[in-house]
Amino acid sequence: MKKIFKILAISGSLRKLSTNTLFLKTMANFCPSNITFEIYTNLNKLPFFNPDDDIEGLNLIEVERWRSALANADMIVLVSPEYAHGVTGVMKNALDWIVSSGELLDKPIAFPNISLRAEIAYSHLLEILDVMGCKLLKDCSPRSTLTTPYMLADATEKMILEDPEIIERIKALWKNIESNISNF
Numbered sequence: 479m480k481k482i483f484k485i486l487a488i489s490g491s492l493r494k495l496s497t498n499t500l501f502l503k504t505m506a507n508f509c510p511s512n513i514t515f516e517i518y519t520n521l522n523k524l525p526f527f528n529p530d531d532d533i534e535g536l537n538l539i540e541v542e543r544w545r546s547a548l549a550n551a552d553m554i555v556l557v558s559p560e561y562a563h564g565v566t567g568v569m570k571n572a573l574d575w576i577v578s579s580g581e582l583l584d585k586p587i588a589f590p591n592i593s594l595r596a597e598i599a600y601s602h603l604l605e606i607l608d609v610m611g612c613k614l615l616k617d618c619s620p621r622s623t624l625t626t627p628y629m630l631a632d633a634t635e636k637m638i639l640e641d642p643e644i645i646e647r648i649k650a651l652w653k654n655i656e657s658n659i660s661n662f
Contacts, residue, residue, distance in 0.1 A: 485514065486518055486550075486553075488517075488569075491566060492568055498559055510652060521571075525541070527574035532579075552586070553662065554582070554612075556589040557592050560599030565599045586658065586661075587613065589614075615658045
C-alpha cells in the first residue's frame, strides 16, 4: 500500500477575502490522489509569542495544536502577503512559536509568492525559513518557490478557476511538488 503524503498549507493572512488563502483553496481543487492537503486555519488563535510562556507544563493548547499539525505533515506549503515591507505579524508570531521546538527542521517546504506586492516579505520569509532549517523544494522549471506572482489581487475563486493560465501554474506547482516528494 502506497503511503499518502501529507501537506499542511498555511496562509499568512487572516483576511476573509485573502488572495493567499484563496490560492490555497484553489490549489486544493487540484490535489493529486496520493496527497492529502489540509489548510491550517487557526493562526489567529495562537497567543502572542513570549519565550517565558514556552515552558513544559504551561497549558498552551493552540500552540500544541500548531506544533502537532506541523510535526504530522510531510511537507509545508506556505503563502504570505506583505505588510509594511515585511512578513505579516500573524505569520511571524506563528513561526516564532516553533523556533525552539524545531517542527520545521529538515521539513520540505514550498512557498510560492502569490502577490505582486510581496517581494520584500518573500525575501524575509526565505531568510526566516533558512534559519529554521527548512528544506526548500529543489528548484526546477517551473519552481515551487516562484518569486513571480501566481495571481492578481482582487481575484475571486470563480475567476481563478476560469483562468487557464493560473490553473496551469497551479498544476505545474503540483507537478513540481510530486516530483520532489521522492526526495524526502
